[in-house]
Amino acid sequence: QIHVVESGGGSVQAGGSLRLACTVSGTTVSRICMGWFRQAPGKEREAVATLDNISRTAYADFLKGQFTISADNAKNTLYLQMNNLKSDDTAMYYCAAARPIYGCGWSGLEVRWRANGYWGQGTQVTVSS
Secondary structure, three states: OOEEEEEOOEEEEOOOOEEEEEEEEOOOHHHOEEEEEEEOOOOOOEEEEEEOOOOOEEEOHHHOOOEEEEEEOOOOEEEEEEOOOOHHHOEEEEEEEEOHHHOOOOOOHHHHHHHHOEEOOOEEEEEEO
């Protein structure tokens, strides 16, 4: 069974940075598709960034280079480096993993992984202006 656990959230002022981490067990990060999602109050959960099993990355259009997704295979951990944070980035951030058979493609990602992925409990990011 695959498990993912997020860490690294917190409160930061606008313009600041945070790095989220997602520790994976039950598989290795290099063999599965992984991603970061977020859900702001009153909004639907949305995909932020993904890293697939052949190291390709994809990002939400609204990020404009603000965040970077990466993985440390030795630590079996996924990261999300978030820079120049804005109040709009305030949300619960979730890490998720899915076997490649369910697809790493961006279209319909959250729906597919909601049904077939492995999700963490989330880590809160609060950005104050």
